[in-house]
Amino acid sequence: MTKTYVIDGAEVTGLDAFWRVIGEAVNGPEGYFGRSLDSFADCLSGGMGTPDDGDFVIEWRDHETSRRALGQQETVRRLELRLARAHPTNKAAFQEELDRAKAGRGPTVFDWLVEIMEERAPGALRLL
Known part of the structure; x- marks a missing residue:
């Protein structure tokens, strides 16, 4: 059964907020799922809270709000x-x-994150 992790794009006000939101989505309150681009990529590769078989989806809701927050200024x-x-x-x-x-x-930072997700977990990202 596919595990779904939900990112609330309205909570992503910058990259530091993204690390908090993705960490909590995958591993619960105060959860960790990377605090840098490299560690995030490593986490997506498995063993850090996602199913070992790679059967998961990251549903990024209100991603346009995140796209703006993680845009040129960030x-x-x-x-x-x-x-x-x-x-x-x-x-x-x-x-x-x-x-x-x-x-x-x-x-942009948003583009970096999406690229990492598509590279390390192909097909797992759903931008809503």
């Missing part, structure tokens, strides 16, 4: 944080990505 904020911590050899690439985001171009 993307710029996240890229600025990454740039500040980047290894000197990676700074130029992060700066280019940040410049594109500031110009309103390129993928």
Whole structure:
């Protein structure tokens, strides 16, 4: 039987809120299901609350509200944080990505999350 996890898009006001909402959807109050893009991808690969057989669906309700909250402004904020911590050899690439985001171009945080879900759990995401 397919297990369904529900994300209430109205509660996703930024990336930190997304980590809380997805963690609680999968693992209950104060649950963990990633706190970074890499750890989220790892969690989607299994063993962190989802069924071992991969038979689950993530139903992202009111995803358009989340799309706005995880849009260009949040993307710029996240890229600025990454740039500040980047290894000197990676700074130029992060700066280019940040410049594109500031110009309103390129993928957003919402796009990053959807891409990870589609890559690690193909067919599991339902945007409602």
